[in-house]
Amino acid sequence: MATTEIFQDWDSPHENISSMTRTTTTTRKTTTRRETSASTKTTTMTTAAKLYGKDLSEYEDIDVDELLAQLTSEEINILAKEVDPDDSFMPPSQRCSYECDKSPTGPLNRKKLIEHINKQALETPDRPELKPYVPGVIRGKKWIPPVQDNAKEKEVDEQIAIDLGEEYEQALSNASQEEIIDLAAILGFHSMMNQDQYHASLLNSGQPVGLGWDGVTKASQPKPYPMEPPNDTDVDATIKQVRDDDSKLTELNWNNIKNISDEKFIQLFEGLEGNTHLESLSLTNVGLNDKTAQRLADAMEKNSTLRVLNVETNFISPPVIVRLIRALLKTKSIEEFRCSNQRSQVLGNKIEMEITQLVEQNPTLLRLGLHFEFNDARHRVAAHLQRNIDRICRVEPMERAKVVAIGVGRDTFTVLHLDDRKNRA
Numbered sequence: 001m002a003t004t005e006i007f008q009d010w011d012s013p014h015e016n017i018s019s020m021t022r023t024t025t026t027t028r029k030t031t032t033r034r035e036t037s038a039s040t041k042t043t044t045m046t047t048a049a050k051l052y053g054k055d056l057s058e059y060e061d062i063d064v065d066e067l068l069a070q071l072t073s074e075e076i077n078i079l080a081k082e083v084d085p086d087d088s089f090m091p092p093s094q095r096c097s098y099e100c101d102k103s104p105t106g107p108l109n110r111k112k113l114i115e116h117i118n119k120q121a122l123e124t125p126d127r128p129e130l131k132p133y134v135p136g137v138i139r140g141k142k143w144i145p146p147v148q149d150n151a152k153e154k155e156v157d158e159q160i161a162i163d164l165g166e167e168y169e170q171a172l173s174n175a176s177q178e179e180i181i182d183l184a185a186i187l188g189f190h191s192m193m194n195q196d197q198y199h200a201s202l203l204n205s206g207q208p209v210g211l212g213w214d215g216v217t218k219a220s221q222p223k224p225y226p227m228e229p230p231n232d233t234d235v236d237a238t239i240k241q242v243r244d245d246d247s248k249l250t251e252l253n254w255n256n257i258k259n260i261s262d263e264k265f266i267q268l269f270e271g272l273e274g275n276t277h278l279e280s281l282s283l284t285n286v287g288l289n290d291k292t293a294q295r296l297a298d299a300m301e302k303n304s305t306l307r308v309l310n311v312e313t314n315f316i317s318p319p320v321i322v323r324l325i326r327a328l329l330k331t332k333s334i335e336e337f338r339c340s341n342q343r344s345q346v347l348g349n350k351i352e353m354e355i356t357q358l359v360e361q362n363p364t365l366l367r368l369g370l371h372f373e374f375n376d377a378r379h380r381v382a383a384h385l386q387r388n389i390d391r392i393c394r395v396e397p398m399e400r401a402k403v404v405a406i407g408v409g410r411d412t413f414t415v416l417h418l419d420d421r422k423n424r425a
Helices: 064-069 073-081 110-123 151-157 166-173 177-187 195-203 235-243 262-273 290-300 318-331 349-360 375-400 418-424
Strands: 002-007 020-025 029-035 040-046 251-253 280-282 308-310 336-338 367-369 403-407 413-417
Touching: 235 262, 262 290, 290 318, 318 336, 318 349, 349 375, 367 375
Parallel strands: 251 280, 280 308, 308 336, 336 367
Antiparallel strands: 002 020, 029 040, 403 413
16 A cells, blocks of 8 residues: 655655655565574564655666756756755855846835835735724633642751751750851852841941841942042143243143143153153143154153153054053163053954063063953953062162171171172272
């Protein structure tokens, strides 16, 4: 008796055909039983399936290209419409079975197309509801959640017996709620309390009233802080002090001063070249650009007294940052240099590696304010700065030892300078 089956044949040579009608004959199963002394084995033999009266192995040698060449264009189009290949390299027009036979009326105008689609959507009436909506009336079948097994809840409710000892059990049983909250804060059980309870326990300020284990933390009012006063530094006066090498001016702070012209920056940096008293210069958020930063780098190469330089939150590009760090190697007097939060947040691997090599050549730099994206640069710079700090910690006691004590008797000592000690030796 013959049967007809509809199935998707992926192993067939016709891989593009999604489905086909297959006529197979009924298979006959022959069962043979072999008995041995140890066990009994049963073997099932099944005859091979057939397609249109032929075995599937006979279709393996068929040339698919030759079969497709025999099809007409209409038959190929019908075959292509039944195929939806999952190939992202094919354009959507070839992956979709829909074909538009209309000729284009003109070039594509995306704005008009969207307006037409919106207009058509508004003009198209909604489908009529089979059952009109009535407030308070449930339409359709109401969803009822399935009955869940309470075995897990019973397991959770079961108490775990822990022997803490009579002393600890008595202390915990007699402890108040505030004491238990303090104990949980000490042990770090943050999930057992809210933020107000935790911070009150750390500050030892007593638990807030009405905030127990089931209390709800409310948002606290922000504390009003007074606004920082504006920077009232006189730009012109400080430029004159820097150019005159005023000994009283050791720190200069121009932070957050707006509308400083490039000419004033250049005047400041020109005076910085010959200044011998200024030790700290801060130019944060003053609109420093690449042109003025290049002039600052030239001034840093000639100044040997500046120790701290801060140019954060400006508009300096990564190549100019490299130029500034390279200028630190000229006099090797800068101990702290900060230049983060510039126009470009990401420096790039090439710039970071170049900065790392320049920092590793600097023996006096102790602090560097700059964000590195790559771990290699960050670790190498941190390790080198730590070595510089360790070297300074070892050198300073030796510098202080220029005046040493040399015994001249059994119980008396005299103070002798290190140079005199060398001459005496």
